[in-house]
Amino acid sequence: MLASMATFAIEGVDSREVTVEVDVRQGLPVFNVVGLPDAAVREARERVRAALLNSELEFPQKRITANLAPADVRKAGPSFDLALAGALLAASDQIPTNELGRCALVGELSLSGALRPVRGAVAMAAGARAAGFERLIVPVENALEASLVGGIEVQGVPDLRSLVELVNGRWTPEPVTEMSAVDAEPVRSLDFCDVRGQSDAKRALEIAAAGGHNVLMVGPPGSGKTMLARRLPGILPPPSFDEALEITRIHSVAGIASGSLIRQRPFRAPHHTISPSGLIGGGSIPRPGEITLAHRGVLFLDELAEFSRVALEALRQPLEGGGVEITRGQRSLSLPAAAMLVGACNPCPCGKPRDNCACDQVARTRYQQRLSGPLLDRIDLICQLEPARPGELISADALERSAAIRERVVAAREGQRARLDGTTATCNAEMDAPLTRVHVRMSARVRARMLEGHATTGMSARGHDRVLRLARTIADLDGRDSVRASDVDEALSYRMSSAWRAAA
Amino acid sequence: MTACDDCLRRAQLLRILAPRIAELSTPRARGARMLLALPDIELVYTVAGSRAAEVQAQLEAFDPRAMREEVVRAHLAATCRHDAAYPERLLQLPDPPAALFMRGDPALLTGVSEEPAVAIVGARRASTYALEVAQELGRGLAVSGVTVVSGLALGVDGAAHRGALSGNGRALAVLGSGADVPYPRSHRELYARVARTGLILSELPPGAGARRWAFPARNRIMAALAEMVVVVEAREASGTLITAEFAAGLQCQVGAVPGRITSAGTAGSNRLLVDGAKPILGVGDVLDALYGVGARPEPPPLRVALDPIGRAVLDAVEAGDSPLDACVHPVKDVRAALGRLEVLGLVRRDGLGGYERTGLRCEPA
Numbered sequence: 001m002l003a004s005m006a007t008f009a010i011e012g013v014d015s016r017e018v019t020v021e022v023d024v025r026q027g028l029p030v031f032n033v034v035g036l037p038d039a040a041v042r043e044a045r046e047r048v049r050a051a052l053l054n055s056e057l058e059f060p061q062k063r064i065t066a067n068l069a070p071a072d073v074r075k076a077g078p079s080f081d082l083a084l085a086g087a088l089l090a091a092s093d094q095i096p097t098n099e100l101g102r103c104a105l106v107g108e109l110s111l112s113g114a115l116r117p118v119r120g121a122v123a124m125a126a127g128a129r130a131a132g133f134e135r136l137i138v139p140v141e142n143a144l145e146a147s148l149v150g151g152i153e154v155q156g157v158p159d160l161r162s163l164v165e166l167v168n169g170r171w172t173p174e175p176v177t178e179m180s181a182v183d184a185e186p187v188r189s190l191d192f193c194d195v196r197g198q199s200d201a202k203r204a205l206e207i208a209a210a211g212g213h214n215v216l217m218v219g220p221p222g223s224g225k226t227m228l229a230r231r232l233p234g235i236l237p238p239p240s241f242d243e244a245l246e247i248t249r250i251h252s253v254a255g256i257a258s259g260s261l262i263r264q265r266p267f268r269a270p271h272h273t274i275s276p277s278g279l280i281g282g283g284s285i286p287r288p289g290e291i292t293l294a295h296r297g298v299l300f301l302d303e304l305a306e307f308s309r310v311a312l313e314a315l316r317q318p319l320e321g322g323g324v325e326i327t328r329g330q331r332s333l334s335l336p337a338a339a340m341l342v343g344a345c346n347p348c349p350c351g352k353p354r355d356n357c358a359c360d361q362v363a364r365t366r367y368q369q370r371l372s373g374p375l376l377d378r379i380d381l382i383c384q385l386e387p388a389r390p391g392e393l394i395s396a397d398a399l400e401r402s403a404a405i406r407e408r409v410v411a412a413r414e415g416q417r418a419r420l421d422g423t424t425a426t427c428n429a430e431m432d433a434p435l436t437r438v439h440v441r442m443s444a445r446v447r448a449r450m451l452e453g454h455a456t457t458g459m460s461a462r463g464h465d466r467v468l469r470l471a472r473t474i475a476d477l478d479g480r481d482s483v484r485a486s487d488v489d490e491a492l493s494y495r496m497s498s499a500w501r502a503a504a
Numbered sequence: 505m506t507a508c509d510d511c512l513r514r515a516q517l518l519r520i521l522a523p524r525i526a527e528l529s530t531p532r533a534r535g536a537r538m539l540l541a542l543p544d545i546e547l548v549y550t551v552a553g554s555r556a557a558e559v560q561a562q563l564e565a566f567d568p569r570a571m572r573e574e575v576v577r578a579h580l581a582a583t584c585r586h587d588a589a590y591p592e593r594l595l596q597l598p599d600p601p602a603a604l605f606m607r608g609d610p611a612l613l614t615g616v617s618e619e620p621a622v623a624i625v626g627a628r629r630a631s632t633y634a635l636e637v638a639q640e641l642g643r644g645l646a647v648s649g650v651t652v653v654s655g656l657a658l659g660v661d662g663a664a665h666r667g668a669l670s671g672n673g674r675a676l677a678v679l680g681s682g683a684d685v686p687y688p689r690s691h692r693e694l695y696a697r698v699a700r701t702g703l704i705l706s707e708l709p710p711g712a713g714a715r716r717w718a719f720p721a722r723n724r725i726m727a728a729l730a731e732m733v734v735v736v737e738a739r740e741a742s743g744t745l746i747t748a749e750f751a752a753g754l755q756c757q758v759g760a761v762p763g764r765i766t767s768a769g770t771a772g773s774n775r776l777l778v779d780g781a782k783p784i785l786g787v788g789d790v791l792d793a794l795y796g797v798g799a800r801p802e803p804p805p806l807r808v809a810l811d812p813i814g815r816a817v818l819d820a821v822e823a824g825d826s827p828l829d830a831c832v833h834p835v836k837d838v839r840a841a842l843g844r845l846e847v848l849g850l851v852r853r854d855g856l857g858g859y860e861r862t863g864l865r866c867e868p869a
């Protein structure tokens with residue numbers, strides 16, 4: 001007898017429908033799986049057999065053939081187990097076939113018959129909804145995140161036995177509980193008030209957070225760069241629901257989600273020995289890289305000059321386009337990658353403060369060349385740190401807390417949201433050239449200021465737009481609708497010096 | 505600034521005869537120089553030969569008003585050797601250009617009589633080393649207030665212009681095409697930058713395409729405008745050396761940057777050194793040659809009204825302190841002041857994000 005069941009396979013951060021067909025007929029007892037399965041999928045045979053027997057269900061002693069269609073998609077991982085078991089149960093008349101027609105199944109089986117959670121439940125739920133399914137059955141641990149998508153009934157099942165009971169109408173799972181809003185507040189432990197001095201870097205990070213701009217901190221060792229960067233999440237605005245869902249979906253695919261909606265922007269800080277594909281994603285079965293995991297949040301590259309040049313070059317396109325394109329064989333995938341880049345590095349190889357730096361010009365130039373020029377061109381703000389002075393470190397003055405800074409950032413972002421409503425951009429840094437033209441309106445005086453800046457700094461067209469977007473954010477932080485000449489001046493001062501760019 | 509009818513007619517004649525001159529010129533185009541020294545009538549007969557009468561007729565039909573309109577339409581300005589704006593230095597040539605067409609800041613042209621200009625020339629296919637040197641010489645000279653003259657060509661010329669622009673200095677490009685025709689095309693952007701803050705100059709009328717003979721001809725203009733010609737890198741028997749030859753016949757010094765003795769690419773410039781050109785090992789050597797050893801001109805002070813924060817920030821940079829550390833003002837104001845001071849050319853970044861003072865003095869407006 002033949003039965004089929006729908007399930008979903010992860011592809012990048014999306015999912016694709018896969019149909020599991022099972023044919024059971026008289027013959028020597030064998031169990032074959034065809035349709036481009038990987039090792040984990042082939043091993044599903046053993047898990048399904050044990051799970052069925054341990055759940056007091058019958059494993060037919062017949063010729064069993066399972067086919068995963070379409071055959072040209074690589075199937076990986078254990079998430080097909082449940083659909084396979086379901087199809088087998090239907091094909092051997094242990095559950096009614098028509099019952100699961102409008103329903104998709106996802107889940108890994110343990111030998112005992114219990115269901116284990118899978119990666120990517122959010123993406124699978126979104127895929128199932130888009131494909132027109134009314135119901136999705138998932139392991140109970142995945143129920144909460146899968147239900148975030150909405151528009152599809154999600155049922156969490158603890159084990160195989162319960163699936164049979166569910167289908168026979170003898171049991172219904174508890175409805176998925178709405179999650180509480182307790183995790184909406186950012187982690188409070190790291191506060192900007194711990195960092196003494198460094199007012200320039202603090203201001204730069206505030207602007208960066210307010211507009212989603214890329215920022216580079218340059219300063220000698222021990223001046224507080226890493227310390228400041230780690231406090232950045234505390235001043236970022238909370239993600240909107242849609243953004244939170246995007247974040248959850250990506251993290252769920254990567255297997256680092258908490259099982260509920262993630263309400264904090266991600267902060268990823270990969271080590272500088274990371275490979276290019278670790279950074280932007282890839283592999284034979286493409287996995288999202290750090291830049292995608294940092295989507296809607298922060299990608300922090302500490303010791304920027306130590307990263308391999310290939311890895312940094314690979315970041316160029318994602319930073320510009322907000323996405324990564326990966327081509328594997330005939331298929332190409334696009335992964336979201338709208339992250340804010342935060343870099344930190346020393347000003348020169350010796351890393352000493354300027355007064356007792358021993359590096360000569362050649363050594364400095366070579367050091368700076370390690371950062372790729374076009375990458376630096378994508379940095380909107382470069383700020384400087386001097387070692388904090390003893391007086392500042394000892395001083396007992398209370399410094400501004402992250403909460404106060406965050407309030408300003410949130411207000412500035414709200415203005416941007418309203419202004420950019422209905423466009424693809426969510427913050428100033430994401431405005432493309434036409435949006436920049438429309439939303440950064442300049443008086444004649446400000447226009448003259450920009451022209452002057454052009455004449456003396458020889459900036460590129462890209463640099464021009466970046467200065468305008470930055471000036472827009474500076475005005476937003478000040479709660480102003482119009483961009484002033486002083487905003488342009490300030491934005492110009494954060495630009496990368498052309499000398500450095502030329503050297504790189 | 506105007507050009508007289510006669511001089512415009514001469515420009516028109518060059519336009520009519522340009523293709524024929526190209527045919528007549530020898531490979532190294534010395535012929536063109538002799539031709540350009542001829543008065544109108546003789547030029548017509550020498551170049552046009554049997555078609556002289558036809559050319560003569562065309563010339564008689566010439567309407568200077570039409571050309572003036574053409575100049576305006578091409579966003580150019582014109583001057584001629586009978587005009588006050590015409591630089592006297594060009595009159596030392598046996599064949600000074602009659603009319604000059606330009607785009608940009610005409611003060612650069614009149615300026616060459618008071619302040620020195622230096623031509624930086626060299627190979628189009630230049631080594632990375634030569635490009636670096638040309639750019640650094642261009643920047644260093646520009647920062648010292650010297651007008652940097654070059655030909656907008658690929659290689660050394662372009663690098664010299666870029667250097668001058670990056671030093672916020674005066675860049676003057678003399679073209680072998682019309683002043684409204686960016687050549688080579690890949691230097692369109694550079695052309696635009698020079699036109700915006702410097703000056704583009706040509707003796708050919710608007711719209712004239714680039715012709716081989718026109719390049720040695722424009723080299724004579726570069727040599728005549730400049731107080732010194734610096735050859736950065738040149739092969740033997742190259743166009744660059746023609747410029748140096750012209751210079752030797754004028755009130756113009758010749759300098760050359762030493763190159764590897766094993767490389768054909770630098771054989772020409774090294775030969776110049778053997779023949780007595782000044783060795784140029786850096787911007788200082790050029791400035792020494794212009795002003796006397798160790799002497800330097802003082803750049804005119806900038807007259808600008810700075811607000812108190814701007815003043816304080818400038819003082820902090822001057823004292824070598826980090827202004828962001830030393831000033832009591834809010835960071836946003838200090839940053840805005842820094843941006844402003846950099847645009848005014850009073851401070852510059854030293855590449856690490858830190859600021860340093862430029863040589864430009866500042867006086868209250």
Ligand SMILES: Nc1ncnc2c1ncn2[C@@H]1O[C@H](COP(=O)(O)OP(=O)(O)OP(=O)(O)O)[C@@H](O)[C@H]1O
Binds near residue numbers: 197219221225388393
């Ligand atoms: N401005 C500061 N205020 C308070 N503490 C500071 C400050 N700067 C540095 N520190 C102290 O020094 C430690 C080292 O700082 P941090 O790791 O941020 O330096 P860094 O700039 O990242 O240096 P490196 O270039 O070596 O990575 C911090 O954990 C903190 O204890």
Ligand SMILES: [Mg+2]
Binds near residue numbers: 225226227302344
């Ligand atoms: Mg650090």
